[in-house]
Amino acid sequence: MSKLDELYRLHRLLDGRRTGIARADLIGAHDFARATLSRLIADLRNKLNAPLIHDKDRGGYRYDTADGRFALPGLWFTADELLALVTLKHLLSNLEPGLLEDHLRPLQTRIDQLLASRHLSLGEAGRIRLLAMAARHKNPRHFQIVAGAVLQRHRLRIDYYNRERDESTAREISPQRLAHYRNNWYLDAWCHDKKSLRSFAVECIREVEPLTKPAKTVAESTLNRELGSSYGIFSGKPRAVAVLVFTAKRARWVAEEIWHPEQQSRWLADGRYELRVPYSDDRELLMDVLKYGAEVEVVAPDEFREVVKNALDAAASQYWRGKSKGSGFEPGGE
Incomplete structure (x- = not known):
């Protein structure tokens, strides 16, 4: 034993x-x-x-408690250790059959056992290089309580900070699963106050209290449909499909990328690349489009095309203002 x-x-x-x-x-x-x-x-x-x-x-x-009970922590490792373990699991799962298949299978089994046991003592991560871009600070204690609730299937009471509205609200939630997305952790949960599924950024949980009530269980198919079918981390069923056309040069990179599990793509006769992605909320898609600048055009829908145009106009106007203030230069001048 x-x-x-x-x-x-x-x-x-x-x-x-x-x-x-x-x-x-x-x-x-x-x-x-x-x-x-x-x-x-x-x-x-x-x-x-x-x-x-x-x-x-x-x-x-x-x-030494009133009723003689004590709840063991559900997760005995940090967010970074869990990421290392899950990354290894995904790497092994996605490897095509090869010469090392028989040798790697025991390692896959051992990792599965470690995950199943909810305990970790891996020590050094080894020679795997993971570059964390724009990872946000998180409270290790909050992460462990949240992850424990996911595994042990009990509810949480949280104080959650909404950055967009700059306000905090108290919620009672039933955790469903954790998602590691773009170097940050998100909690998919049923919100008993809103009576619907929500995704919560773990670092925005300011206070967390485990509850003895059992968590409401939501079917995985429902979770995937409500939280996993749209673009990026935003929930909701897709309401539109963005049609993006990349220049022939940029297509060399984008054609190898997966932006969405249900994306559709094709090469155009002139060497450009057309990508179609479903979305429900355009905020994250907007950020991804803007980083390609002049090397991508939003063809449809008109609503999203206008959003991108307005964002580019607003960005350009800042540079015109800055130039005119610094040197007296005016757009269209000598």
Whole structure:
């Protein structure tokens, strides 16, 4: 039996008891090795912050809580460790069959076991280079509580900060799954206040409190339809399809990219590349289009074409103003 299994076994014996368990009984009746028991007790106290005490008046070891209960953390590793583990899993899963297939299969199995056990002790990530671009600061404790709720299927009460409205609101949510997107973590959850599915940026959770209520379960097919069918992180069913045409030069890069699982594309006769992507909210798509500047044209829909045009006009106007203020230069002048 692994150390993790032994720790869970000891926890189950202690959890919910109002009277303690004597050390002799744990060693004799429950078959814990003496050295192992000492190590498990230390781990519960020091690594998992369990309120484990030895109460002689009540017969031995117990959790020092009103009802004798203590909820183990659902996740015992950091967001960065989880990312490393999941990245390895995805890399192995997406490898085409080759010479090393038989040698890598045991590694795939071991990673699956680590994920299933919800415990990690990988140490150094090794020689995998991950470049985190625009990753936002997150609260490690909040991440672990949120991830634990996802795995253990219980509700959370959160104070959530909305950057666009610059305000915080209290929510009761049923976590469904975690998503790591563009170097940041998002929580897909059922919001009991809004009566609908929502995606929450984990770093915007200012306060979080685990609740004893079981989480409402939403079918994976519904999650994918409501939260995974549109463009980027924004939820909602797609309401339009953006038609983007890239220059022949930029097409060398874009033709190799997947912008959306349901995208459609084709090469045009003059070497340009047409990409069609569904979207519900144009904000993220706008940012991705703008970074290509003059090397992409929005052909349709007219509504989104106008949004991009207005954004480019607003950006250009800042440079005209800056130039005129600094040197007296006016658009159209000598």
